[in-house]
Amino acid sequence: MGMATEAQFHVLAVDDSLIDRKLIERLLKTSSYHVTAVDSGSKALEFLGLNGSHEDGQRNPSPASVSLDEDQHQQDVEVNLIITDYCMPGMTGYDLLRRIKGSSSFKDIPVVIMSSENIPSRINRCLEDGAEEFFLKPVQLSDVNKLRPHLMKGRSKEMQQNISKRKGMEEILTPDRTRTRYNELEVV
């Protein structure tokens, strides 16, 4: 592939159990992901910059973390995937999923739910409402390996958006040579 060196993927892990947080952190780091682990849904939202019932971010994000379709505010930090426990006091993992998917800035971040309980209706509801995967605890390395396609898809989507942005610009500047230039830019 003709891509430049990628930054590490950043995963936000949410679990109220200290033991499970330590475990998921180790599993993710073993897979070379950068990890931030928090103990509640509200802390996760705080970390993303989503506070209270309305969306508001801080005023000085780094250029790399500005989301492309943004009009209201930007992500404080770049998070490529959120993995959350289902059963947590206060905000459940499902509540967190709904908040993320209901946010214009964060809805495209893949969300994965973990649970110690195998309840089909619970699993289906999470998947239907936008979760990419549902892992039964204890989470294994083989489960964490399933995250990579979701992360890669997010990154290639970002790149596609970059490419079409560039293409759009070139159509304005050099209408005759658009096709040739696009082919040169094509990433295999």
Next chain:
Amino acid sequence: MEVGQMQRRLVDYTKSLFMEGFLDGQFLQLQQLQDESNPDFVVEVVSLFFDDSEKLLNDLTMALDQPNVDFKKVDAHVHQLKGSSSSIGAQRVKNACIAFRNFCEEQNIEACLRCLQQVKQEYYLVKNKLETLFRLEQQIVAAGGSIPLMEMGL
């Protein structure tokens, strides 16, 4: 005792813990996550489990000692203990918790008290076994040997 003998003793001891159901495959997963950059990972996680469990067992004892038992609270504690024991591979503790939760649902105080005794017993047993295991590992390392990794096929 020379290192080879110590290593064999450790392997045999670990195998027995699996055969007797004290530990399950999840414990092997923990061991596989340990490496040179995280040499104490298993001990760290298991120590967290010990601290967490002792607190939970105290909370459970108190909760079941109340005149009006709050079964939801009891269930929440057992759920947490079931989760953490499952996460480290303490199979018999986990199974005792599963039985315990069923009786919480039934709001059967006598059965819950019996379950609590059972869980405590299983916990102290596995604690003892794991502490022995860690001691055997330390002896090998102190003698300059390396810890043999268990195969999944046992």
